[in-house]
Amino acid sequence: MKTPNNLNNFAGQFVVFFSEDENPVVIFNSFSAEEAYQKAEEIKKEQNREPIVVRVQENEDNNISQVLTMIRY
Amino acid sequence: MFCRVPYVSIGGRHRPYLEVIFNNSTNNKNSNKTFAMVDSGADHTVIPFSIGSLIGLEPPTQTEILQSVTGVGGNITCIERPCCICLANRKKGNVYYFKETVTWLYPDIPTQEKLQDLLNKLKKLEEWKLQCVPGELQNNVIEQIEESKTQINNILNKFEVNVLLGRPFFDNFNYIQFFHRDRNREDQCFLTYMVNNTKPARIIPIDESVYSV
Numbered sequence: 001m002k003t004p005n006n007l008n009n010f011a012g013q014f015v016v017f018f019s020e021d022e023n024p025v026v027i028f029n030s031f032s033a034e035e036a037y038q039k040a041e042e043i044k045k046e047q048n049r050e051p052i053v054v055r056v057q058e059n060e061d062n063n064i065s066q067v068l069t070m071i072r073y
Numbered sequence: 074m075f076c077r078v079p080y081v082s083i084g085g086r087h088r089p090y091l092e093v094i095f096n097n098s099t100n101n102k103n104s105n106k107t108f109a110m111v112d113s114g115a116d117h118t119v120i121p122f123s124i125g126s127l128i129g130l131e132p133p134t135q136t137e138i139l140q141s142v143t144g145v146g147g148n149i150t151c152i153e154r155p156c157c158i159c160l161a162n163r164k165k166g167n168v169y170y171f172k173e174t175v176t177w178l179y180p181d182i183p184t185q186e187k188l189q190d191l192l193n194k195l196k197k198l199e200e201w202k203l204q205c206v207p208g209e210l211q212n213n214v215i216e217q218i219e220e221s222k223t224q225i226n227n228i229l230n231k232f233e234v235n236v237l238l239g240r241p242f243f244d245n246f247n248y249i250q251f252f253h254r255d256r257n258r259e260d261q262c263f264l265t266y267m268v269n270n271t272k273p274a275r276i277i278p279i280d281e282s283v284y285s286v
Contacts, residue, residue: 001078001079001090001092003081003083007084008084008085010084012230019092019106019108031222031226032222033121033229034123041105050284051105051106052105052107052108053105053107054083054107055233055235056084057083057235
């Protein structure tokens with residue numbers, strides 16, 4: 001389970017890659033989730049492998065617990 | 074039988090991620106494979122708007138009250154939905170299906186209306202672009218299209234946090250151990266987990282699962 005080493009360059013974007021590769025590379029990137037999911041489906045059909053789709057958060061240095069409490073209003 | 078997961082880096086910081094697929098059992102639609110952060114501090118298992126939409130979770134009804142999640146970055150509205158979380162154990166060759174309740178980040182009505190307005194505007198601009206002859210006017214339309222897309226993404230990004238596997242998900246395991254000795258050596262950290270075999274709704278071989286394409 002590995003990730004491309006240049007993900008910092010894709011902050012705020014959805015990236016598509018193969019996590020089982022020795023040195024994964026970003027195959028596709030987009031700010032749109034829809035585009036990324038669509039591309040991942042195409043890649044899956046073409047390569048017969050399931051790629052990872054994940055969004056690179058803008059500020060990974062400060063990714064403390066994102067959900068602290070829940071209030072019903 | 075336990076499974077060892079290395080801490081994975083997304084953008085420079087190593088964190089405990091599991092590779093998971095979300096499944097909507099009502100229509101049997103699967104998400105793409107994605108990383109989900111194991112977060113012992115999260116009260117809920119949280120999925121972003123895009124994943125819930127992709128697998129066709131039922132949107133909130135008119136009468137349903139959205140909840141509010143308070144976290145870093147302010148308040149976000151959300152709704153709870155049943156959802157299956159699929160986790161592959163490659164060493165054992167199995168995929169486990171866990172029936173869970175996920176907190177799906179979902180825009181409130183004013184935000185939905187704003188989004189719809191922007192989407193309608195974008196649609197009109199796209200149509201207009203096709204009718205324009207190449208030149209200054211078309212370039213102006215293209216600029217407006219890009220601007221609309223940015224506005225739409227800016228709204229949606231608020232609902233696109235990392236997938237969090239919170240405390241309720243821990244109940245599916247006999248144990249989870251985190252190994253995190255030194256912040257400077259995060260790349261050498263890992264977690265181990267052992268599935269409680271009474272918890273999965275289904276256990277099937279990887280070859281017959283959503284993980285085999």
